Amino acid sequence: MAGRIEDYALIGDRETAALVGRDGAIDWMCAPRFDSPACFAALLGDAGNGSWWIGPADHRPGNRRAYRGDSLVLDTVWETAKGAVRLTDFMPSRGSGPLVVRIAEGLSGRVEMGTELRLRFDSGRVVPWTWTADARTVAAVAGPDSAYLRHPPGLSVQAAKQCVSSRFTLPAGERLAFVLGWSPSHLGPDLGADPDASLARTLEHWRAFAANCRYQGPFREAVMRSLITLKALTYAPTGGIVAAVTSSLPEAVGEGRNWDYRYCWLRDSALTLSCLLRSGYREEAVAWKDWLLRAIAGEPADLQPVYGVGGQRRLPESTADWLSGYEGSVPVRFGNAAVGQLQLDVYGEVVNTVYSAMRAEVPIGRPVWSLLASFMEYLEKHWTEPDAGFWEVRGPRRHFVHSKVMSWVAADRALRMARVAGLRGHTDRWRAMRREIRAEVCRLGWDDERSTFVQAYGSRAVDASALLLPRPGFLRADDPRLLGTVEAVRLLERDGFLRRYAPGADGVRGVDGLPGDEGTFLACSLWFADALALTGRHHEAREVFERVLDVRNDVGLLSEEWDPAEHRQLGNTPQAFSHVALVNAAFALHGTRGPARRPARPGG
Template identity: 40%
Template sequence: MTAVEERMPKVQSAAAPTPFPPIEEYAFLSNCHTGALVGPDGSVDWLCVPSFDSPSIFGSLLDREAGNFRFGPYGFNHPVSRRYVPGTNILETTWRTGGGWVVVRDALTLVARGGAPDTVTPHTRPPTDDDADHVLVRVVECTEGRVEVEMVCEPIFDYGRAPAQWRLLDADQHTAEATGAGATVRLVTDLPLGIEGDRVRGRHALRAGERAFCALSWGDPRDVPQTVQEAEARLADTTRYWHHWLSGARIPDHRWREPLQRSALTIKGLTYMPTGATVAALTTSLPETPGGERNWDYRYTWMRDSTFTLQALHYMNLDWEADEFMQFVADVEANEDGALQIMYGIDGRRDLTESTRDELSGYAGAQPVRIGNGAYNQRQNDVYGAVLDSILLHSRNSERLPRRLWPIVQSQAECATKIWQQPDQGIWEARGEPQHYVSSKLMSWIALDRAATLAEIRGDPRLAAKWRGTAEEIHADILANGVSPRGVLRQHYATDALDASTLLAALFHFLPPDDSRIRKTVDAIADELTENGFVLRYRTDETDDGMSGKEGTFLICSFWQVSALTMVGEMQRARDLMERLLRVASPLGLYAEEFDADTGRFLGNFPQAFSHLALIEAASRIILHEMLGALV
């Protein structure tokens, strides 16, 4: 190795030894208000309360000293098995120790509403019969032998900035309260507690047939279970909730039934029930580049996700969730020019100013840790198409165009008309110079095409003709400037580089599937924009995205490739890629944003709604083709 090579920065492997568990080994819990990640050692390493985008109280996901909550056998960190209770978001972990066996069940619980309004996370949507009680419940049962269990609860509030101030609330030492940074949590357990500085701890030996529990609450103190029987009743109520919800989903009797079901449960788990919004992912700042700076806060709602969300929800017959999401879209406040932002807070807020938490180490050393997302005020011309396509999908499914959505159709169509010729940051929110991205032009075409159809549904031929004419103008512009000399859709007008977002031309029927430009684009991405068969969104050395470092393959892009292969008739290639994608799911069936093809590790925020939405679409296209083929 030369002296120059020795001075060059080393590329960190996604599988480099680190005290942080691999991203794919985390389990996801949800009560549709917030979510938690549970590591393989039984530690809750990520929990923000009371909502998805609140400051964390357990942040060991981003710094091993930023708070955690472990409940499990003392001295053992590697369980025998972990699974979800079938058809739920309840985690069941089985442990074998030197003395016996224990099973731990963890859940963010949902129970029947008592009629009182939720003052912790107030609703703008009609409350449902069952809702979150703002409690994390954990129950352990010894099934054989004798096992000593330990509970260690060490919240550090405000993303690891404010250690907890604990106090015991009862003489028997079974209830304690922690405060910090203006927040309060209450812990109830049947283990005797002791305060050790910033944490509380309890230990107890269980024999076969014995159980113990702990419950952490950030809501009404009266809502916390007081006994193991009450804790198990909460778990039973939560099981019934998830089973009842899932029974309303249309999931075909197919070999891919389980990944479809898990994706549905994950998407529901990433839904913020009080407003109907859907968060892009549970986490912030899980790195897209190992040890790098491509770390973003995804705990918000992207308007571009709307059309993919509506497609998946309506495909699965989850029309209530689809309508709730559309009502959220109808509620959000537009910019001064009438355009919707590319993203909003889950409560509809517009200001998502980005800051960094430089005192946190970051996951496996990836810095900075970001809170907020500076892309919220970027110009991204794809937002209009996503919103209007979702409104059309919803209108066709409900067989009516809701009156409160028509002003949005008008404003977004007019905005798209005004700006489609301008450069922007593109679908991937590049932080380089604005460009004429083909995907943005494509989504502008979708905006005017769908607006014209909606005007026809409403019975306004004048507007329909006006918007249809603009759509045809955009269509012609893309074909004149967005196709390379070899007949492949390019990333933007000033380059011949590839971009996986151009697969949307096939998915949104920009050209017929037998058009040579669609086929050549699909083939070029498969041959030139992949690593070990998995699709990159673009090559970072060919794209000015304002960042450094290499990325992993984007799982949504690989699922888009499956859908595109299906549309051009390459069914076997589509099935082969789909099977490979299903095999790289986490042990619990979850997906992050990216997959490192060299190491088999996940990268990026987790679990990622976009990945699961694209899985549902890709699988449904293949399943539909197989079902239709069986009828011929």
Template identity: 40%
Template sequence: MTETAIADHGMVGDLQTAALITTDGSVDWFCCPRFDSPSVFGALLDDERGGRFSVHPVGTEYETKQMYHPDTAALITRFFTADGVGEVVDFMPPLDERATDNHRLVRLLRCVRGRMKFELEVAPRFGYGRVPHTVDVSAGGVVFSTDDVALTLHVVREPDDERLAEAQIHDGDVRGTVTLTAGQVRGLVLESAAEGRPREIRVAEVERLFDETVAFWRSWLARSTYRGRWREIVERAAITLKLMTYAPTGGLVAAPTMGLPEQVGGERNWDYRYTWVRDASFSVYALLGLGFVEEAEQFGAWLGRRIREGGAGEGRPLNIMYRIDGSSDLKEDLLEHWSGYRGSRPVRVGNGAAEQLQLDIYGEALDSLYVADLAGLTVPHRGWAGLAGVLDWVTEHWDQPEEGIWETRGGRQAFTYGRLMCWVALDRGIRLASEHGRPAQVDRWRDARDRIYEQIMARGWNTTRKAFVQHYDTDVLDSSLLRMPMAGFIAPRDPMWLSTLDAMESELVTDSLVYRYDPGASPDGLRGSEGTFSLCSFTWVGALARAGRLDQARQAFEKMLTYANHVGLYSEEIALTGEQIGNFPQAFTHLALIDAALTLDAALDRAEPGAVHRAVSVHSVQLGGLRV
């Protein structure tokens, strides 16, 4: 067998961890108890040694379809056979910040029509497949145990059903079958509660859990203020982002997966189960744009804690990423015993880029706090004292080489985007200080801000290319600079900017898809190539809309929607074949989708005389001011 295609998955989660489930009904990625814990099921990265939790029809050919229960994160995988129709309903009851030890993955089996025999296999591989486990079977279910972790499998059944104790146990795996007729419902619940004992769970109890989970997601989604043209896809992106938020701290993981390749067979196989300052800052724009103020406030608190702690590498105020609990031990290691997704090695756990200097994070953090301030989320006194210290550091250190937004491993450079975002950090700090009368070295900040502006215009602009370029010693184009007009650094219809857009279109854009930089230049110091970067593709849409190229922007956006998978999820990149590659689902991509939709909606509304303005008020403030 080979690993299931990245796009052939849906995701469920409980706001502390998540499971990826294939269109064939197999859980082939699940880390417990947290996003960044070692995997229990990892067949996504090694079909033979990774482990899985599979449910599918047996003894007959079948076809499958997968969907989300409307407006929720409950996933339904449907099976169609000659004898009937069945389905598996997967969900995880959400946990709040106080509950951290009772993760439940619920798998309900239902026969919809006719008759169906399901085959079940629970084959955990703890500790990335490196830790052996024991199996204890009882009438109510099974306990899988290691020295550090125990998972309890409860049976969902009625009193007159055949007992799971008659299932087969082989090398620590549990296999069994269950035959259902139309209307019957049975299932399994995998639980991580400490000292959990297997018990028979009645169908009515699990159906109540399902109803409560549905009510949670629909109540949460009802807070959305988005009423634009792409409501279904935008709301699915919002649910996906919520699923990747760690409730106890408010941190947002970049993706719930690790090791998925940016080129199948290549070495760009990173661990994304951590909170990047950049990604989480971008989430503030998207969440406030949809009316989710509470989530934006939680990230502000998370960022504030990181600033108050300080003490990052090389004396700088912030690391570029942290574990979801705020700790910074992300030592990178290799899982030599795993083959990797379709042979893509090495499989990396941890992330060595955590030690890099990436100056852009300060601009993204300050911009997000400024946007939050516009929405009424004012930085408290202790937070301001920390921010002022950060900006003092930026004032002293902005003019130095760095690794840049793309986490290059080929040496430090004077990246234009890093300088741009240092300008943003100082500009937003000046505005916050002035608008709230906060004490600050505003004159020094203003002087540094203006020097950055002059340097970018003099050295970031390449007269031969007639475009802004990746760094001062190259003529390579870089799509991170699509954010220049969004940040307010340059007018969206400035001739220099329109010339840059034209240059990018001729070199980085293929139909609606956008590369991060010239794919032939390989400035990141690694072998091989990569696909187009979906974050950049959606950012391209926003840049076109701001430049007044509305028809082109709308067409590019609609084309990007065709690259979503069957349930509206996106990975990091798109391969030459149109296949989704990279870690999945990717927070960056869904954030950019939301921002593109809001930006395009607002631009189209303004272009329609007498039209009702559908853009949410907070985003309208952004569009009317700095973020055009």
């Protein structure tokens, strides 16, 4: 049975990732990349859908675990009556396919250990043909997929159809290394170099990454773990950034809000990139800019909110009826229908991120300027239309305030870049567009009776996305309308955490129209801390921020949501949105003693 969402730690090679439970079981991994079918899918079913366990023979959870310094190398320690052992898990840089290296080491005494490998291709549906290839290698093949397990010499391994297993005793001082590699079935195995050499190179890679971090404030450990996680969510070959490594972990157990987040949302990617730039990571900005240009090249009207890690556009949504779902939460979905939505805020996020990259002296060539000009031409004609909004409403389009504000951001940033980009012939139109949007939002998106911006025109619902208004300069931090909105958003609080919006608002159970409630949205609480810091309430901002830090799991990871009633994480994990918001809030809090430094005065 799968553990709680917070029971899992992340390992990865920046092309795919695996989730390791406290008991030493890898219950989720897609191969060869983030958006490929899973070869371990027990997280969405049971061990029969694919899992790889190594640990003491009684399957007990580890006593403690931690990442080794600022890295993605995970150490889990078991202390038993007969001795102690450590399991080190990591994914080294790959050759032809992903590798998982697991090193079991005796620390004291003698511990009875075991391993059980259940490979299931096609996301838990296909049982491969399995056989002993040689004295140290077990092979498994089905259709286009194959995997090879290299085990320690002399170890007795039973290679049955359903499970590859072994039982062994691990004395103090002995180290046993297991290496699992995936490859296309028409190619032979590539199980990499010596495990210890791979470990050393992997640790050095992450140390070099951490050394570039610009943040040196009091929350450095949390910030660094978030940045490492965001780096791990980056698909190295293309520069695309996935929203999470999982699919269909529920936002509310049993309620149907189970979505596939293994793709690159332009909004999430842009926010992640801005966060990385702020933290000192320019190389990632260059890679993402190149990915963006390839992914969105074409007609601006064809812009999608989400793409595959290679920039692919077709992500058909389907359900996997052979999987029972996380704690029975069905349907299990692969693919995402959001590809067909109109989300106007995405245009603003993209233009704003290119602006940030330009300010960081990332080279922006003529193709990007040409693309931005066509974006703005499209947005000039369509910003007045309703859309699916920030929360990707699966229902009638509406005039969401956040979408209008981000259209304003697009016009504002385009004006700022016009001189550099040689686009000054457009500036009069963009200036008029910026002025018109601002006037409309302040007229139609404002509830004078309750002194707050609302979720959508004609609505009385409050939306946590309004907390993002001051960051791009749409309002000053001391604007009474912002102060009123920050106070109104407190209505969304539930046991110290914020929901995205109030269930039951405007006569439906949430803007997605699905039944049931959901957990509190962790990024929203962090946006609240950010907004409080910007408006000078530093002490309260820190309290809110530290409340979120307290619900990270034992290795510093956050999923999408938190259930204050059940005290557990919900939603896909680890969630880029949550970790981006954590880093930004930490920067807002660092060094603040009174009112935080205000954003630049907004334009008309």
